[in-house]
Amino acid sequence: MSLEVSTLVAEGSKMVTSYGDGIFRFGEETVTGSILLFPEAVYSWNVTTKDDITPDSFSRVIEKADEIEILLLGMGTRLTPVPIEWRQALKPHGIVIEPMDTGAACRTYNVLVSEARRVAAAMIAV
Known part of the structure; x- marks a missing residue:
């Protein structure tokens, strides 16, 4: 099941247009599996469940720390506490890490990018 996300305009930024069935779409671009998402780029993230995440899982986010204030953490179908x-x-x-389910992370990411906030997202595919 692919879920559509309301697309706000943020010129030149990656915006989630839909997600589900293990994929994320950004307009015509499709990425399979979990992702690390920045306004200018999307990367595959070698995580399938919360149990796969370690502090090292955020190394690419930390590399871009001067561009990020908020990391949205899409935890799959349901929110669980962040260690x-x-x-x-x-x-x-x-x-600052903000956990939520992946759908909420997609929607929140789009809103924050459209507001030119310094945001990134780490999202487990659903």
Whole structure:
């Protein structure tokens, strides 16, 4: 099942247009599996469940810390608590992690990018 996401205009930025069935769409571009999403780029993320995530899973996010204030964490179909070590890995770099289900992360990401906020998203495919 592919779910459509309301698309706001953010010129030159990656915006999620739909997700589901293990894929994410950005207009005509499709990415299979979990992703790390930045306004200018999308990367495959080697994570299939929350249990696959370690502080090292956020290394690409930390590399771009000067461009990010908020990391939206799409945790799949349901929200679960974020381990303190994930927050501790990001906090020294000025990044706040906000967990939510993947659908909410897609919608929130689009809104924040359209507002020119310094946001990235790490999303488990659903």
